[in-house]
Amino acid sequence: MLLTRREFLKTSAVTAGVAITGMGFALYPVEAHAAELRKNLEEATQTWTICPYCAVGCGFVVHSSGGKVINIEGDSEHPINQGTACSKGSSLYQMANNENRLTTVRYRAAGATEWQELTWEEAIPMIAERIKTARDATFETTNAEGNTVNRTTGIGSLGSAALDNEECWLYQKFLRALGLVYIEHQARN
Amino acid sequence: MAQEIIAPGPSNGKSYLCDTTKCIACRSCQVACKQWNELDTVHTTNRGTYENPHDLAWCCWALIRFKETERPDGTLAWDFLRNSCRHCIDAPCKQAAEHEGSITIDAETGAVIFNEGTKDESYSKIRLACPFDNPRQGPDGRLYKCVMCYDRVHNGELPACVKACPTDALTFGDRDEILATAEARLEEVKADGFPNATILDKRDVRLLLLLADPASYYILSTREG
């Protein structure tokens, strides 16, 4: 990693907080979750990211600790957004911590009314077999004109402008190796 | 009360300026507040407006209000205004509190802070005392509202909402500087075709609201909404 771990805050909130009243009782921000959050942030790993929503390309700083994202906010050094965010950008924490995220491979059989779970080890060969069956059944080495085309119109692909560049390139490589010509993504819809 | 408001230090405490002429109602401030303060979600419905939630809540400390008004010249004003604790210099909520330390003023920033002890206060009394109707009671009995992200501020960071604001409609800093900025900006806005522009309650609060249109074009608090 190119990153160095940086201190998120210069001083301890606990010190600052208690010093304020001089009255011996804790103020709101230094009690309960806020104090814990502060402690976590101070010990957190910081990574840089770019927002996955629109194409402005705003920078964000991700604080993570113990394998969990604990805070995401605008990257103040980023020249476009300069630390700011829109409502979607401000909500990124809930993308990284969301009980509705998919974590399990699911399969819906023909005519079924429910999903069933599969392991990755089960699903990948099943999909590969279906790719081969569809490709072999529809592959054209030459077209009606007699020209070499080496393609299949029996498989289509949609996606994705949400992938990284490296994934986009790899994906088009995979698709074009299979012979797909129905290759489309969000640029058109 | 054993301790009165601590006189602001040399910096005269902190203040916000909410320049409504720059607000695009993206509501990043609403979400950034929730993100930093780990606030729950309010279940909402669409009531025929973009504005949501319909009210401040124990877990919604900042709320952008939307109001449409046709100006006399026929143009349309769609004015956005932030509702949240204004952090009064002489906070009526604190004065209404009956238990020592339930509501305090942070000496360094001037932030009005609701503490654990607010659960022993009369919710209705504290809420009625607020000129802007901001306090809300949580399921734990405590009272909640904006805390000026003062954990961040004490560590040299901006409040979460201010940092997130894309158009600098929200700015934050030493009160004297913010007051000067606000006055200068007011003159610009007046010169830009809004001669009736105003800054609301600037002597009395730490969240200054700069309005271009007449105050009736905005929803200033829940009581009006």
Added chain:
Amino acid sequence: MTNHWIDIGNSDVIIVMGSNAAENHPISMRWVNRARESGAKLISVDPRFTRTSAVADIYAPLRSGTDIAFLGGMINYILGGIGGTEHIQTEYVKEYTNASFLLDRTKFSFDDGVFSGLTGNTYDQGAWAFQTDGAGEILKSVDGDGKWSLDDPNCVYQFLKTHYSRYTLEMVSGITGTPQEKLLEVYQAYVDNCYQPDKAGTIMYAMGWTQHTVGAQNIRTMSIIQLLLGNIGVAGGGVNALRGESNVQGSTDHCLLFHILPGYLKTPQDNWTDLATYNESARPLTTGEPRSLNWWKKTPLYMASFLKSMYGTAANPDNDFRYDWLPKIDVGVNYAWQPLFDAMYNGTVKGMFAWGQNPACSSGNANKVRQAMAKLDWLVCVNIYPTETAEFWRGPGMNPADINTEVFELPCAASVEKEGSITNSGRWAQWRYKAVDPPVNPDDENQKAKPDSEIMNELFLAVKALYEADSAATFPDSILGLKWDYFDGPDIPSVMLAKEINGYNLDEEGNPTGLVEKFTLLAEDGTTSSGNWLYCQSYNEDGNNMARRIASDPATDPIGLNSEWAWCWPINRRIIYNRASVDVLGTPWNESRRVIAWTGERWEGDVPDGGAVPLKDADGNYREGTYLPFIMRQHGVGQIFGPMKDGPVPEHYEPLESPLAANPMGHAQRLNPAVYVPPAEEMNAVATPGGTEYPIVCSSYRLTEHWQTGVMTRWTPWLNELQPEMFVEMSEELAAEKGIANGDRVLVKSARETDGVQAVAIVTKRFKPFTIQGQTVHQVGVPWCFGWVAPAMDSTRVTSGNLLTPNVGDPNTRIPESKAFMVDIEKEA
């Protein structure tokens, strides 16, 4: 974007049209405000008064689908047809555009709404060719000194004047519904503030322009305006597509599209039977203009390098670099989104991937999309959340027992759970880092989400194994011979891939000896590879340039190029066509906003476009051997006259669905003549133009608080709190006619969704009825970010905006017309 986000801050006047920047690209307003602090005016043109309009200096309404009329009037104003004064940047127009080129009026004409060369719905662009001399050089209008001029009656400029003279304020207002005085106010506010050489105006547009049957011509119209005003190539100018998804720029650059290969190389077609034929046919060989650099002539270098990156050591000069392994498309056949779903509906497509995309909600005419998917044998969905696509078989109106499509739903990593780059609208490729692992199922640690590239790898290796095991398999060559060595290399896969995309120098055995420095060093003979020539330099021996983090100092970089922040294609050029930002001597039109400048010996500033010396020497004489600034264009100049599939200059046509039965321009051509309209009986119903069944104009749009179909944001509680459910916005006048009160539940119906989409009525002053051709026309609008899966599965909710829209689109791009269609509204019983 020809320019970039920060550059908006350099503008003297900003028009937001065909987009809604404050709502859909909120951070852009930071830079809009920067320009306004220096006195720039902000103009918002939109059917609906938006959050952009709320902060704009001028707001002008227009009926959806009439942008060409609106802008055609602006061209007429620029040319002096309105107001009587010409407002062009004369030197720019003469020197850097094709305004002086002579049309061949024996072949080119515009009669009764169509250009010459039309057969069926296809134009023969040969009918629009310029006049040439015996040597093939294009003839121009010239003055007494032999300098390009604008006077010859057959030149492009004079044709433009004639063509747009019909776009009077009265004509435009009758089409758009914009009051005449408001039209003039916008024309003056924009043009008068940016036609001067040292002034710049910018356009911020997005899908509000592209999603029309005249989508590409909408943008052409503004491109013509920007060329006439001398606004392309300069700081604060350009033609700026704000775009959609975070990496829609990068995914387009890498060509996850049927018609192009990475780097915008043309997809091979069947009659380009070998690489030599491809190299002859897939690029302009002659230019007709000796001062045109014609950069695309380098196509063979990029294609050979691309094929090396695809097939590695299997690709050699003596086997055409395995050109024959690439799938070919048939000449004249379109394989875009809409034909794909037509084919699927008709049963010829067996399997489909929906990888990071939710067509059940995102596609125009989404009902047909869902029915088409029911005819697939299998569907593989890869996403971070459940989607309406993966769940289509139990969506509204679907009976799972009748649907035999097998569906696989694979969980993938989110952006903070993997490492790689994405490219923003300003063409900046920015690296992002992994913060945490993808999520694991809390009840079963063997179940977990995986990075997309890992899923691709597992799938490819499984397919390859099947072909290795089947000696009789159909054409296994392109699978077995594919270079695929990214997952066991010395670097992590995304770095291996980033290097492959950049490209390697190769030794005689084809082994890499180092990374190619930049694309000007790519070769045709197999000694270099490059997965995408446009990205060559992104990851070279200097390191990962996309990961650079040096923001510039405004004191030394006043226009905010930020040349050392991340990396930008092409070749880190921050403003494209920047050689048009200087005059023929190389002096900036505006020194205080200098992009590049000629010192007498070299260029300073941004990476100059092509790098050729200025057109004139210090004595004011034209130089030999230098090049015109628009190096990517065949003729080296900005194309005021620019052949497209639907004409060389824009004309107003009514949308596919419209409240008008005829084109108010007074000719017989109501709809863009090059549009393909699929058979109505294949679930492609269209409302009768001017009909009474669906009399209300409707447009779809996005919201700040949700993203695209909402598949990520509807699972985000804080965002659902802000925008919890489907709505339709309408004027107080329409609501009164329909007996609808604010907050009522209503049904929005179209020819494709006759039962109606369920929505909450937002009755607002922000929509006003239009007066079109003397009649009152209402317009409403719907977001397209809602569905039935999130935030809770409920297939009784028919709430997706794209159930209403048609899937008939622009003839150039096939992007569907979801920004202008017809509906009716009734209160829900």
